[in-house]
Amino acid sequence: MKKINIIFIIYYFVFLPKAFAETNYAFPWPGILPDNKIYKLKVLRNKIVEKIIVGPAKKVEFDLLMADKTIYASKLLMEKGKVDLSKETVLKGENYYSMLVQDYNMALLSHEQIPSWLDQKITLAAIKHQEVFKQLEDKVTGENKKTFQIVSKFSKINYDFIVGLRNPKK
């Protein structure tokens, strides 16, 4: 477990700034985008699902899924030319990753074992999100870049927090 984390951390700090090839991580299809009229129903559905999930590890999985879908939706909105909505969506996506960190902490406190595949996925997702934020930042100009820079910072903070949770200092 620790070896895998070290490898990923090295990849994150050494290779990522110079990365030209994209991370091999597939985003799930987001479905209805935020510019749709019935998007609010989908949000309501997701909130209900969030409340009624039982297992702590499954909550983490759900938060990751929602973060991936929302960030990918933000990318699709940018491709459609809806910059403001894309900024709003990317913030919500990163908020899901923040919730993931909280639920990860709760899972560890309740002595729930997080599966290794989920841990790897969380790490890969963080890297992929960073790539997407960078791409979106490059596509916009002026003050619009600030949002994606803030989100990128938050993403790094969240990932550091998760690494800290995995390897607590004794």
Place this chain on the structure above:
Amino acid sequence: MKELISLYDNVLIYYPNVFFPVLFFLGIILIIFVIKGIVFLSKGTVLVIREIKRELKNRVKQRKKQVKIKQKERISFIQVIEDIFKKNKAPFLRNAKITFFRICTTSIFITSKIEKIIKKIKKEILIEK
């Protein structure tokens, strides 16, 4: 149990559009069953209440009949006693009169006898003197 919870969570996360309609239809079916159950129970309770009322009425009627019968018995008993008394009143009085007269006559006879004896004794005493 853990596997069931895991299955439930997986269906919820990855197939929410299947989960909620199924839950909705199950809810409707449950509501239909509950309404049917309520209707059935209400009909049953109405029948039970009717039966209870009927039985109560019958018992009250039977009780009233018993009370009337007892009253009639009491009345008839009193009447029987009265009849007996009426029947035996005249002979009883007659017998009482007869015994009274007999007592009187015997007492008179006895007193007359005693007086005779006393007279005899007085005479004998006088003769001796």
